[in-house]
Amino acid sequence: MNEVAVGIIANPASGRDIRRLVAHGTVFDNQEKVSIVRRILLACEAAGVARIVYMPDYYRIVEMAREGMRSDVAFGVRLEPVPQVLTGLPQDTETAARWMADKGLGCIVTLGGDGTNRLIAKVCGDTPILPVSTGTNNVFPEMVEGTIAGLAAGVVARGETLDDALYRSKCLTIVKNGRTVDQALVDAVVLDCHFIGAKALWETTGLRRVVVTRGEPHNIGFASIVGCLSPITPHEPRGAWIDLLPDGTNLCAPIAPGLVLPVGVSDVHSLALGEAVAIEAPPCIVALDGEREVEFARGDVGFIRLEASGPWVVDVRRALAGAVRRGFFCDPVRLRRLAAA
Structure with a gap:
């Protein structure tokens, strides 16, 4: 042996x-x-x-x-x-x-x-x-x-x-201008901002879209937004995405330790393995697993794809x-x- x-x-x-x-x-x-x-x-x-x-x-x-x-x-x-x-x-x-x-x-x-x-x-x-x-x-x-x-x-x-x-495990692949640039294990969050700044993400201001591989109500972070509406376990062969609405609140979720915040959300959209969600209207930042990581400048094209290759x-x-x-x-x-x- x-x-x-x-x-x-x-x-x-x-x-x-x-x-x-x-x-x-x-x-x-x-x-x-x-x-x-x-x-x-x-x-x-x-x-x-x-x-x-x-x-x-x-x-x-x-x-x-x-x-x-x-x-x-x-x-x-x-x-x-x-x-x-x-x-x-x-x-x-x-x-x-x-x-x-x-x-x-x-x-x-x-x-x-x-x-x-x-x-x-x-x-x-x-x-x-x-x-x-x-x-x-x-x-x-x-x-x-x-x-x-x-x-x-x-x-x-x-x-x-x-x-x-x-x-x-599942993962989310970030593709920018035809090239894979990074990945996330839990969530990818599209933010309405132009530069990364402090990497850690803890507030809901400026959030456009949340894409997740999983999300349950006992989770902490942005995956909990999906988890508090339509839970997805780590073993299910699917993910989900949801848009954040700037006006109104219809959900509260544990976004960070000690922070249960109200948010406005659209319906939860199921995401099949191999399916992608577009990153719309750059400039924006994509945060991966709670940290700002990928910048999209005006004119960049990209998407977030759910894969079973974690x-x-x-x-x-x-x-x-x-x-x-x-x-x-x-x-x-x-x-x-x-x-x-």
């Missing part, structure tokens, strides 16, 4: 954007990320992972997780940083994810919000990701305990689960249920090894 390897990308900047000032988002402390990663490391070892490759960062999240283990804990997993030059920019995340995918790791555990996972999804190819929520807009990643995340990543990397442990994602519950059916937790070799640790 090939060496079992798992990747960890913990974004030190997730959970720290301007929405802490303009909304009521909680600062997700990096020390808490250290604690989560420590539990992931220990659970990966228990699952039989031999090697963990991680994105280095200026806070040293993974290194501090290892250094903070109790002296009586015998930790036998080999830790390796991705050989990259840190810039402190979002490109660090993409560089690490691309390197991990190229090396054929069995699974990548991500700590961040929708924005972090959007960067990883663009370059991870067919390597499955297990998103752990530590950001602001957390529709794509779930709140999952680090121990459980580590076990699920381990059984997926080892192939000790069943096929339904992974699902292919990243492979680990369904934690199904992964562990599959491991149970395969007898993973009753394996005598694993039990002897854990008893001797």
